[in-house]
Amino acid sequence: xxxxxxxxxxxTNESLSVLDVELVKLEQNPNDPxxxxxxxxxxxxxxxxxxxxxxxxLERLAHAGENVLGRIRDGAVAVTAGAVSLILECLDGLKxxxxxxxxxxxxxxxxxxxxxxxxxxxxxxxxxxKAANASASLPAEDLLETPSILRASEDKESAIAAQSIxxxxxxxxxxxxxxxxxxxxxxxxxxxxxxxxxxxxxxPLQRLSxxxxxxxxxxxxxxxxxIGNAWAKLPRIVRDLSRELGKRIxxxxxxxxxxxxxxxxxxxxxxxxxxxxNSADHGIELPADRAAKGKPETGTITLNAFHEGGQIIxxxxxxxxxxxxxxxxxxxxxxALSSEAELAAMTDQQIQLFIFKAGFSTKAEVTSVxxxxxxxxxxxxxxxxxxxxxxxKSEAGRGSTFTIKIPLTLAIVSALIVESAGERxxxxxxxxxxxxxxxxxxxxxxxxxxxxxxxxxxxRLLPLVSLRELLRLGERDDxxxxxxxxxxxxxxxxxxxVDRIFDTEEIVVKPVAPILRDISMFSGxxxxxxxxxxxILDPNGIAASTGEISEGEQAPPGxxxxxxxxxxxxxxxxxxxAGDSAQKAVPxxxxxxxxxxxxxQVEHSSGGPVVQYRGKLMPLVPLDPAYAxxxxxxxxILVFSEHDRSMGLVVDEIVDxxxxxxxxxxxxxxxxxxxxxxxxxxxxxxxxxGYYLTLAxxxxxxxxxxxxxxxxxxxxxxxxxxxxxxxxxxxxxxGYEVTTVESGDRALGLCEAGEDFDVIISDIEMPGMNGxxxxxxxxxxxxxxxxxxxxxxxxxxxxxxDRGRAAGFDDYVAKFDRDAxxxxxSETLGQERGAA
Amino acid sequence: xxxxxxxxDFVSVTIDDQLFGIPVLQVQDVLGPQRxxxxxxxxxxxxxxxxxxxxIVTAIDLRTRLGLPPRSEGKSAMSVVVDHGGELYSLLxxxxxxxxxxxxxxxxxxxxxxxxxxxxxxxxIYRLDGALLVILDVARVLDLSARASAA
Numbered sequence: 001x002x003x004x005x006x007x008x009x010x011x012t013n014e015s016l017s018v019l020d021v022e023l024v025k026l027e028q029n030p031n032d033p034x035x036x037x038x039x040x041x042x043x044x045x046x047x048x049x050x051x052x053x054x055x056x057x058l059e060r061l062a063h064a065g066e067n068v069l070g071r072i073r074d075g076a077v078a079v080t081a082g083a084v085s086l087i088l089e090c091l092d093g094l095k096x097x098x099x100x101x102x103x104x105x106x107x108x109x110x111x112x113x114x115x116x117x118x119x120x121x122x123x124x125x126x127x128x129x130k131a132a133n134a135s136a137s138l139p140a141e142d143l144l145e146t147p148s149i150l151r152a153s154e155d156k157e158s159a160i161a162a163q164s165i166x167x168x169x170x171x172x173x174x175x176x177x178x179x180x181x182x183x184x185x186x187x188x189x190x191x192x193x194x195x196x197x198x199x200x201x202x203x204p205l206q207r208l209s210x211x212x213x214x215x216x217x218x219x220x221x222x223x224x225x226x227i228g229n230a231w232a233k234l235p236r237i238v239r240d241l242s243r244e245l246g247k248r249i250x251x252x253x254x255x256x257x258x259x260x261x262x263x264x265x266x267x268x269x270x271x272x273x274x275x276x277x278n279s280a281d282h283g284i285e286l287p288a289d290r291a292a293k294g295k296p297e298t299g300t301i302t303l304n305a306f307h308e309g310g311q312i313i314x315x316x317x318x319x320x321x322x323x324x325x326x327x328x329x330x331x332x333x334x335x336a337l338s339s340e341a342e343l344a345a346m347t348d349q350q351i352q353l354f355i356f357k358a359g360f361s362t363k364a365e366v367t368s369v370x371x372x373x374x375x376x377x378x379x380x381x382x383x384x385x386x387x388x389x390x391x392x393k394s395e396a397g398r399g400s401t402f403t404i405k406i407p408l409t410l411a412i413v414s415a416l417i418v419e420s421a422g423e424r425x426x427x428x429x430x431x432x433x434x435x436x437x438x439x440x441x442x443x444x445x446x447x448x449x450x451x452x453x454x455x456x457x458x459x460r461l462l463p464l465v466s467l468r469e470l471l472r473l474g475e476r477d478d479x480x481x482x483x484x485x486x487x488x489x490x491x492x493x494x495x496x497x498v499d500r501i502f503d504t505e506e507i508v509v510k511p512v513a514p515i516l517r518d519i520s521m522f523s524g525x526x527x528x529x530x531x532x533x534x535x536i537l538d539p540n541g542i543a544a545s546t547g548e549i550s551e552g553e554q555a556p557p558g559x560x561x562x563x564x565x566x567x568x569x570x571x572x573x574x575x576x577x578a579g580d581s582a583q584k585a586v587p588x589x590x591x592x593x594x595x596x597x598x599x600x601q602v603e604h605s606s607g608g609p610v611v612q613y614r615g616k617l618m619p620l621v622p623l624d625p626a627y628a629x630x631x632x633x634x635x636x637i638l639v640f641s642e643h644d645r646s647m648g649l650v651v652d653e654i655v656d657x658x659x660x661x662x663x664x665x666x667x668x669x670x671x672x673x674x675x676x677x678x679x680x681x682x683x684x685x686x687x688x689x690g691y692y693l694t695l696a697x698x699x700x701x702x703x704x705x706x707x708x709x710x711x712x713x714x715x716x717x718x719x720x721x722x723x724x725x726x727x728x729x730x731x732x733x734x735g736y737e738v739t740t741v742e743s744g745d746r747a748l749g750l751c752e753a754g755e756d757f758d759v760i761i762s763d764i765e766m767p768g769m770n771g772x773x774x775x776x777x778x779x780x781x782x783x784x785x786x787x788x789x790x791x792x793x794x795x796x797x798x799x800x801x802d803r804g805r806a807a808g809f810d811d812y813v814a815k816f817d818r819d820a821x822x823x824x825x826s827e828t829l830g831q832e833r834g835a836a
Numbered sequence: 837x838x839x840x841x842x843x844x845d846f847v848s849v850t851i852d853d854q855l856f857g858i859p860v861l862q863v864q865d866v867l868g869p870q871r872x873x874x875x876x877x878x879x880x881x882x883x884x885x886x887x888x889x890x891x892i893v894t895a896i897d898l899r900t901r902l903g904l905p906p907r908s909e910g911k912s913a914m915s916v917v918v919d920h921g922g923e924l925y926s927l928l929x930x931x932x933x934x935x936x937x938x939x940x941x942x943x944x945x946x947x948x949x950x951x952x953x954x955x956x957x958x959x960x961i962y963r964l965d966g967a968l969l970v971i972l973d974v975a976r977v978l979d980l981s982a983r984a985s986a987a
Contacts, residue, residue: 181890423874471876513885513894513923515980519877525885525892533873533885533892 002105004232008049009102010164015042016091016098023084023091030079040069046094052236057107058097064119065090071123086122090115169262172222179212179219180508180527186212187529223263227305227314228256230269234276238301241280248287248298249280255305260312264406267386268314271379275316275402276301278376283320283400293397295319317401323352323394342657345574345594350656352394356380387413387430413509415536417502417528418485421473424534425498426507426526427485431539433493435501436484446482446497455484455495459582461676461683462486464495465546467537471521489543492681496542505529509536520545573658573679574638578623578651583684585677587726590689592641594654596634613639613646619696620648623672623687640689647696649687674725688725690732711737712829715755717747717762717774718792727761727821734822743767744774751784759828760784761821764793764804772807779808788828792821844940848933848969849916852904855969857936857962858927862918862974866932869912870895879980883928886915893917895926901977903953918974925978936969938962943971 022039029035047062065087071077093112100108186209193205235251242249284290284299291297304315325348332338332354343351355376380390388406407413407430415426416435438444438455446453446464453464464484468474484495507526512535516522523538572588595613602609602620609620609629620629620637629635629650637648658679674686714736718724724740731738739757741747743766760778764771771791778784791809793800804812811828813821846857847866865888872884872895883895895915899906907913913928943960950958959973 177890184887184890423876473876510892513892513925514921515882515894515978516875516878519875521877522875527887527890527892531887532871533887535873535875535885 003226003228005053005101005105006164008053009098010166012046012049012098013095014166015046016095018042019091020088023088026079027081027084033073036069036073036079040066040073043069052233055101055107057111058094058101060116061090061093061097061112064116064123065094067123068119071125076125077122083122086118090119167222172219175219176223176508179216182212183216184527184529184531188531191530223261224259225262225265226256227258227260227265227312228253230265230272231256231303234273234303237273238276238280241277245281246286247280247284249284250298250300251276251303252300253303255303258305258307258312260406264312264386267382268388268404268406271382271404272303272314272316274376274379276303279316279318279320279400283318283322285321289321312406314404314406315401316404317399319399322396322398322400323355323392324396325351328352328354341588341594345654345657352392355392356390387428413507414504415507415526416485416504417534418467418483418496418498419500419502420467420471420498423471423473424502424528424532425467426505426534426536427487427496427539428523428536429504431487431489433486433488436486436495438482438484444484446484453497457486457495459580461678462493462495463546463678464497465542466497468497468499470542470545487539487542488681489539492543492678494543494546496537507536575655575658575679575684576636576638576651577653577655580624583655583679583682584623584651584687585679585684586638586687586689588657590640590726590730591638592646593639594636595639595648596636597648599630599632599635602629602635611648613648616646618646618648620650621692621695622650623692640693647693649689649692690725690728690730711735712758712825713737713739713756714825715747715750715757715760716740717742717744717760717766717771719743719763719766723763730821731825734825736825744769744771744777747774748777748782751778751782754783756783757787759788759790759825761790761792761825762809764791764800771809772803775804775808790821790824790828842940843937845935845937846969846971847916848936849914849927849929850931850933851898851902851929855933855964855967856898856929857938857969857971858916858918858974859971860935862920863916864919864924865915865917867915867917867926870915870926881980883913886926888917888924888926891924893924893926895928896978897928898977899928899930901953901957903951920974920978927972927974927977936964938969 019039019042022035022042026032026035026039043062043066047059047066050056050059050062068077068083068087068090072079072083077083093115097107100106189201189205190209193199193201231253234253238249238251241247279301284301285293285295287297290299300319302315302317304313304317306313328351329343332343332351333340337354337357356379357377383390383404383406386406388404391403391405392400393403394400414429416429416432418425418427436444436455436457438446444455444457446455448454453466455462455464462484483498483501485498485501486493486495505528507528509524510526512519512522512525520541521538522535522541524536525533526536527533573585574588574591574594575583575585578584597611597613601611603611605617610617611620612618618639622629635650636652636654637650638654640647640649672688672691674688677684677686712735714731716724716727716731716738718727718740719742724742728738728740739750739755741750744762745768747760747762762771762774766774769777771793775789775791778787778789788810789808791804791812793804793812793814801812811824813824845860847860847863849856849858867888870886872886874884875882875894878884881896881901883897883900886893886895897913898904907930911930913930914932915926916929916932917924917926943962945960946955946958947961954970957973957977959971962969962971
């Protein structure tokens with residue numbers, strides 16, 4: 001028998017038994033509204049389920065019964081013995097049909113016109129309760145036209161109902177706990193046995209062990225349900241949708257028997273439904289459109305579930321139109337999720353991922369089905385909440401495939417057991433990428449930059465966290481932590497340093513006690529096979545607690561990042577690759593344009609490659625002298641421009657544009673590099689644009705000088721060497737003579753030394769004397785009293801502006817706005833000249 | 837008044853030679869020395885977690901909670917497991933004594949001069965023969981945030 005049908009029979013028989021009792025109670029307490037509404041709800045559910053399963057006879061009868069109850073509930077019909085009898089009669093009718101259904105898996109022929117008629121009369125109030133009473137005394141045989149089958153099974157307990165029972169989930173959970181404890185005890189006994197040879201307990205203990213294992217499996221199974229249960233409603237939904245939308249859709253389901261934990265099943269039910277709706281609404285085209293494209297008129301949505309590597313994979317595929325990258329782009333710009341320049345640098349795959357952002361829907365009109373812009377983001381959030389992931393593959397005109405990967409169960413996870421300072425911890429295996437053993441004389445050695453440990457791992461700089469320091473487990477010999485668990489959280493990868501690594505174990509995750517819930521490092525605790533309690537580390541919490549590892553988009557919604565720390569200021573970076581495999585980055589503000597040139601256009605002039613660009617010759621500079629321009633095809637270049645000069649930096653591939661908080665980690669001596677930072681979870685070289693500008697035009701800066709015979713002197717006060725390096729070439733190119741200092745104190749020192757500047761640019765957030773204090777000091781007294789002061793800050797709210805003005809700044813510029821800085825400078829100096 | 841209402845039963849425990857009473861209705865279990873797993877970053881009162889027949893129980897060291905010096909080396913603690921809001925906690929004490937049935941009416945208020953930390957967790961004092969017994973208010977003992985504000 002169909003699972004769905006047998007479940008329905010069990011449930012409905014139960015409801016009917018409850019109804020029998022409740023109705024009798026109602027007869028005794030006709031004015032109990034709670035009782036009445038409970039009865040109404042039960043009958044309503046039966047009706048609804050019948051309709052869903054396509055059982056019209058049952059549905060009609062239940063509907064008539066529900067009508068009467070509805071009238072009673074509204075007070076239009078009184079609760080009389082007659083009315084109750086009639087409803088009970090209706091329930092008996094339902095029961096007989098159910099019995100037949102159970103025996104033959106089909107509704108018995110015939111109808112219940114007479115009974116329904118009487119119920120309707122009662123409901124309409126036309127037939128008085130008395131009339132109903134009179135007719136209710138008729139024997140049931142007269143009312144039902146197929147009495148013979150029905151009578152036979154009427155008094156028997158439903159056989160299906162007797163085969164399965166409903167068990168409270170708590171009871172199952174409790175059983176699971178007891179079994180876990182039994183397993184632990186068994187393990188302890190086996191351990192003892194191992195040390196005693198020829199024990200008479202050997203044989204019985206082996207038996208106990210087998211039984212325990214089977215018991216454990218059995219109890220685990222009680223929690224498992226086929227994924228088909230979450231799919232049960234989909235055929236109906238797709239059918240209704242295709243009618244509503246005028247489409248022809250065939251829904252195919254494979255692997256419905258794949259089992260997963262009931263808790264997980266509940267959590268993916270809604271996301272799955274939503275994705276299938278989306279496929280039907282957005283994906284599948286109208287029959288005419290499909291025919292025009294040479295596809296069969298009937299579209300197909302395929303659901304496929306299977307096990308793979310301890311996970312469940314669910315694929316939702318359609319053969320529809322696929323995602324429209326252009327539409328997504330327009331929408332992304334319209335909703336200000338991204339800018340045109342950013343989109344231009346993205347791959348189609350990256351653009352498609354926008355559909356997972358909140359408030360995104362490409363469907364122009366909102367239908368009742370989808371297109372309301374709440375959806376895919378919720379789907380992704382829900383799936384990620386249970387430790388799953390969604391992937392998307394889409395091809396224009398060919399359809400889309402969503403792949404959901406979910407853990408088998410939430411309660412039992414595979415975890416790596418590690419040790420640090422004598423304590424053991426579990427790390428969920430899903431976040432572990434690899435294990436590395438670091439030794440001082442091997443290729444994997446832990447190096448330190450200002451006490452921060454890092455590891456060179458295949459051309460990447462992997463940031464490390466010491467578990468001992470993180471958890472304040474106390475100081476020990478520094479050499480001890482030599483194992484590195486490479487962990488990935490979202491897009492960021494880092495290494496956790498531990499003393500020892502044990503085995504992987506299947507652990508039962510238990511929540512931590514309420515008083516320990518504030519500790520974000522742990523996601524739970526568990527009991528190991530040897531009976532000891534250990535804490536489960538939460539890689540998310542570790543990533544979040546480590547300042548250097550930016551959580552990026554992993555930050556939960558609603559939490560606005562605190563931006564008091566200047567290191568957390570976000571810079572738009574252009575990521576690209578050139579030469580070696582290391583990712584490289586340059587601040588987007590410095591790049592004028594991204595171009596792709598045909599290598600055939602590359603000519604050679606005065607010893608270097610050039611290309612004709614906007615009516616001029618533009619020199620091309622490879623990032624690395626050893627690295628040549630491609631011999632054929634198109635060559636991506638980054639164009640840097642100033643005044644009427646341009647330079648093209650030759651790169652391999654433009655990867656992405658991201659906003660990232662920059663923490664420059666390594667300052668290198670290599671020319672052309674400012675330093676290294678972790679960007680998008682990868683070690684990234686930051687390019688010194690100024691260096692390449694001088695390579696292109698050895699006189700670039702001097703030429704700028706010549707444009708203005710008397711260069712204006714600019715004093716730049718900023719504590720960050722990165723920004724000093726960034727802004728100096730920029731200002732130099734614009735024709736200024738730049739002096740940089742790292743603090744307000746130093747700047748005031750220059751003032752006392754008799755230096756004069758045309759304009760002073762100062763950062764606001766600086767250690768020691770901050771920008772506002774510096775401005776007050778400058779304005780307070782001395783030779784710089786009248787020198788224009790421009791503030792440079794990531795904060796540019798009106799309040800910040802006022803505070804800046806009050807302290808003595810003449811103008812305020814957002815830190816990463818190159819154009820604004822330059823125009824402000826020329827304006828400020830222009831005014832100065834006018835005033836002078 | 838019936839006997840049930842007039843008297844309350846307490847499990848008597850000793851911490852640093854001081855007698856305390858824990859309401860017997862809240863006590864689930866009394867255990868000997870247990871293997872306790874340290875919980876890093878936890879409040880100092882939390883001695884760690886232990887396994888009580890498959891349930892994970894958080895152990896609170898009452899010596900730390902009451903601001904008393906740590907147990908001397910080699911002396912192991914006894915665990916009194918209490919239920920609070922459906923969660924189990926193990927209160928670590930020096931020794932567990934007998935169950936005392938005491939008259940509700942005989943309880944006295946805390947002396948006003950009592951240390952604030954003690955006053956916070958004490959629900960009253962009993963004058964026994966030869967000793968004073970401090971009634972522990974389990975809910976307040978487990979409310980570590982209140983301790984933080986009092987400190």
